[in-house]
Amino acid sequence: MSNPPTISDLRSPISQSPSSGAPVELLRFNTCGSVDDGKSTLIGRLLYDSKSLMEDQIEALERSADLTGGGQINLANLTDGLRAEREQGITIDVAYRYFATPRRKFIVADTPGHVQYTRNMVTGASTANLSIVLVDARQGVIEQSRRHTYLASLLRIPHLVIAINKMDLVDWSEQRYLEIRSEFEKFLPLLDIKDVKFIPMSALNGDNVVDPSKHTPWYVGPTLLGHLETVHIASDLNLNGFRLPVQWVNRPNNPTNKELHDFRGLSGQVASGIIKVGQKVMVLPSGHRSTVKEIWTYDGAIPEAFCPQSVTIQLAHDLDISRGDMIVGLESLPGMGTDLHAKVCWMNARPLQRGRKYFLKHTTQTVQAVVTSIDSRININNYEVQPEPSELVLNDIGEIRIKTAKPLIYDGYATNRLTGSFILIEQGTNATVAAGMLQPALEAVKPEYNDFAI
Amino acid sequence: MKSYHLDHLEYLETEAIHIMREVAAEFERPALLFSGGKDSICLLRLAEKAFRPSDIPMPFLNVETGHEFPELIEFRDRRAAELGAKLIVRTVDQAIANGTAVPAPGEISRNKLQIPVLLGAIEEFRFDCAIGGARRDEEKARAKERFFSFRDAFGQWDPKNQRPEIWNLYNGRLNPGENMRVFPLSNWTEMDVWEYIKKERLEVPNIYFSHQRECFRRGGQWLPVPPAHTDATKPDPYAGARPTAKEPIKTLVVRVRTIADMISTGMIESPANTVDDIIGEVSAARVTERGTRADDKASEAAMEDRKKAGYF
Numbered sequence: 001m002s003n004p005p006t007i008s009d010l011r012s013p014i015s016q017s018p019s020s021g022a023p024v025e026l027l028r029f030n031t032c033g034s035v036d037d038g039k040s041t042l043i044g045r046l047l048y049d050s051k052s053l054m055e056d057q058i059e060a061l062e063r064s065a066d067l068t069g070g071g072q073i074n075l076a077n078l079t080d081g082l083r084a085e086r087e088q089g090i091t092i093d094v095a096y097r098y099f100a101t102p103r104r105k106f107i108v109a110d111t112p113g114h115v116q117y118t119r120n121m122v123t124g125a126s127t128a129n130l131s132i133v134l135v136d137a138r139q140g141v142i143e144q145s146r147r148h149t150y151l152a153s154l155l156r157i158p159h160l161v162i163a164i165n166k167m168d169l170v171d172w173s174e175q176r177y178l179e180i181r182s183e184f185e186k187f188l189p190l191l192d193i194k195d196v197k198f199i200p201m202s203a204l205n206g207d208n209v210v211d212p213s214k215h216t217p218w219y220v221g222p223t224l225l226g227h228l229e230t231v232h233i234a235s236d237l238n239l240n241g242f243r244l245p246v247q248w249v250n251r252p253n254n255p256t257n258k259e260l261h262d263f264r265g266l267s268g269q270v271a272s273g274i275i276k277v278g279q280k281v282m283v284l285p286s287g288h289r290s291t292v293k294e295i296w297t298y299d300g301a302i303p304e305a306f307c308p309q310s311v312t313i314q315l316a317h318d319l320d321i322s323r324g325d326m327i328v329g330l331e332s333l334p335g336m337g338t339d340l341h342a343k344v345c346w347m348n349a350r351p352l353q354r355g356r357k358y359f360l361k362h363t364t365q366t367v368q369a370v371v372t373s374i375d376s377r378i379n380i381n382n383y384e385v386q387p388e389p390s391e392l393v394l395n396d397i398g399e400i401r402i403k404t405a406k407p408l409i410y411d412g413y414a415t416n417r418l419t420g421s422f423i424l425i426e427q428g429t430n431a432t433v434a435a436g437m438l439q440p441a442l443e444a445v446k447p448e449y450n451d452f453a454i
Numbered sequence: 455m456k457s458y459h460l461d462h463l464e465y466l467e468t469e470a471i472h473i474m475r476e477v478a479a480e481f482e483r484p485a486l487l488f489s490g491g492k493d494s495i496c497l498l499r500l501a502e503k504a505f506r507p508s509d510i511p512m513p514f515l516n517v518e519t520g521h522e523f524p525e526l527i528e529f530r531d532r533r534a535a536e537l538g539a540k541l542i543v544r545t546v547d548q549a550i551a552n553g554t555a556v557p558a559p560g561e562i563s564r565n566k567l568q569i570p571v572l573l574g575a576i577e578e579f580r581f582d583c584a585i586g587g588a589r590r591d592e593e594k595a596r597a598k599e600r601f602f603s604f605r606d607a608f609g610q611w612d613p614k615n616q617r618p619e620i621w622n623l624y625n626g627r628l629n630p631g632e633n634m635r636v637f638p639l640s641n642w643t644e645m646d647v648w649e650y651i652k653k654e655r656l657e658v659p660n661i662y663f664s665h666q667r668e669c670f671r672r673g674g675q676w677l678p679v680p681p682a683h684t685d686a687t688k689p690d691p692y693a694g695a696r697p698t699a700k701e702p703i704k705t706l707v708v709r710v711r712t713i714a715d716m717i718s719t720g721m722i723e724s725p726a727n728t729v730d731d732i733i734g735e736v737s738a739a740r741v742t743e744r745g746t747r748a749d750d751k752a753s754e755a756a757m758e759d760r761k762k763a764g765y766f
């Protein structure tokens with residue numbers, strides 16, 4: 001398929017979706033690029049070529065083609081969701097899309113590339129396994145390419161794809177592809193991204209998106225979809241250092257079943273690691289130790305659980321534990337403290353200033369926090385660090401110090417995306433104003449009650 | 455070596471359970487919207503998984519348009535009782551009677567009228583959060599919906615002013631009068647819902663399966679012929695929703711794919727008798743499930759407009 005789609009192409013026979021039966025993996029990815037690099041076209045193309053479009057979506061495309069497109073279909077219209085955006089012709093907020101092939105299911109966060117929307121990219125990328133950074137082959141690396149690549153590394157997205165799009169407009173020149181690739185390779189080493197793949201493509205015509213292109217004999221790598229279907233994500237899960245933030249204490253009220261009289265379940269989603277029945281654990285912040293008596297699930301007790309399962313565990317001792325506490329493995333203890341050092345992405349029009357108070361939500365607890373200093377602001381276009389700025393404004397990335405009213409039990413974001421992240425909430429408006437990534441603690445927690453219970 | 459690894463349904467399940475527990479922990483008076491439809495059936499199972507062996511710590515709430523399929527009502531009541539949950543039902547009829555819902559002249563669908571009824575129930579019980587079964591893959595405007603969808607004191611959704619959702623950190627803080635809609639199935643597709651129903655062996659109302667029914671063609675869809683009007687002392691609740699002389703009645707083998715009420719649910723011709731048949735049908739389907747709902751067809755922006763006004 002190397003032509004812009006027509007309505008009759010779209011209606012070609014459909015074979016769709018995984019057949020049920022074999023378990024399939026889920027891959028979450030996001031797309032970023034600046035306006036007009038072809039993100040919406042690319043997602044439309046993936047949906048179209050993987051036959052995930054439905055008759056009524058095609059009809060809606062047809063209707064809007066008649067209204068606004070002078071009769072031509074625009075694949076981008078498939079993903080530009082809201083009316084305000086369609087009117088302004090830009091995507092203004094993160095939209096999620098779903099498609100499937102027989103090998104995997106995909107959740108796509110369509111993150112807009114408009115200069116002022118760093119916040120959207122951080123939102124869309126925070127849960128992604130993989131980011132696709134689009135560049136227009138005619139323009140090569142621009143400010144936004146550096147910005148998006150930086151954000152992908154800041155958020156520690158394990159896999160990155162640099163999609164060099166609109167190759168049809170540079171005559172499928174290998175030379176041009178290599179130039180752009182080497183421009184990226186100049187700054188990629190600064191960013192500590194483990195897995196980077198470059199793919200030359202034309203989203204509009206479909207080359208190297210789903211089907212290999214006959215225009216790029218010099219390119220031997222996979223198509224984009226081929227890569228998305230096969231990139232190794234199983235080891236993206238964090239199986240080191242058990243952490244269970246207690247989310248909800250499960251105590252049946254007047255149970256009719258006598259056995260449940262003393263049931264005291266600690267419910268939560270495993271943030272990292274593996275836990276087994278009989279394993280010794282520590283409860284923080286109290287420092288009490290106990291042993292896992294049972295891992296309870298609706299489907300019956302299980303011998304072990306791992307990240308990111310949602311479970312309910314019972315400990316051997318009846319300890320005073322509530323939401324916001326954390327149950328951790330003894331083999332690697334987290335940090336604990338009230339003085340925190342973090343990178344933040346500021347997401348609100350009202351700037352961050354030193355001395356302001358916020359609510360800070362970290363794992364399952366929300367505490368009061370005050371920003372004690374703004375150490376630096378990072379220019380994410382050239383990676384230069386500006387020390388001690390007076391404030392951080394919307395879409396700024398900076399390093400700050402925070403003091404919290406209660407200690408956090410945490411890890412550095414680089415080792416644990418879930419126990420190393422937080423959000424700041426503005427008091428009064430309750431707006432979410434920042435995404436924060438903690439630096440590792442200088443030392444692991446040293447609880448007072450070391451030998452309370454074994 | 456054992457592989458520590460979740461497949462897609464297990465992943466979607468753990469995400470949804472996490473969200474349900476956040477609701478139970480962070481809100482004082484949450485409710486769970488339960489219609490008896492397939493999405494809310496999944497919600498119930500997820501609630502069991504999130505909260506058992508305790509009771510599900512929130513009542514169920516349903517808004518009736520008065521045009522429901524009787525099978526659905528029976529199923530809804532029975533499931534709530536089986537789970538030992540409190541079921542609260544509020545109806546468009548009551549709301550019309552007491553003036554809080556005002557039908558637009560000539561409009562037979564009561565879809566929009568559910569909005570004031572839902573908002574009324576939220577006010578009556580001072581609910582600060584309602585868990586719903588909406589999915590982002592249903593419709594374009596939904597694609598930007600959050601898990602925690604903030605509604606102002608008028609119940610409205612403002613797509614331009616949503617709270618960013620980062621990692622699994624949901625901001626549930628509210629000021630008085632505001633409330634939250636929470637959608638644990640946001641990342642599920644229609645296929646995922648059926649695969650989950652299969653995996654968990656969940657019972658669904660029999661109108662999802664193939665059966666014979668009298669239908670008539672309107673607006674490009676097969677609509678069910680409403681039950682006969684028997685009580686002549688009251689106006690016909692289905693006035694306008696009955697076939698006219700120009701709309702011949704046909705007996706067809708049909709099922710529903712998505713359930714609104716009788717007036718706005720298009721029946722699809724289908725021999726699917728089992729969940730496996732349905733999964734086969736969904737995977738070959740050529741029309742998105744919302745395409746069988748007359749209420750969304752009116753305009754491409756129809757859903758967006760309803761949501762801004764406070765729809766589920």
Ligand SMILES: Nc1nc2c(ncn2[C@@H]2O[C@H](COP(=O)(O)OP(=O)(O)O)[C@@H](O)[C@H]2O)c(=O)[nH]1
Nearest residue numbers: 035036037038039040041076165166202203204
């Ligand atoms: N020639 C060519 N044009 C493309 C390609 N991909 C996208 N475009 C066009 O570039 C314009 C912007 O694309 P769009 O997908 O809306 O960009 P977005 O703003 O990043 O979502 C549209 O006119 C597309 O048709 C491509 O590979 N080749």
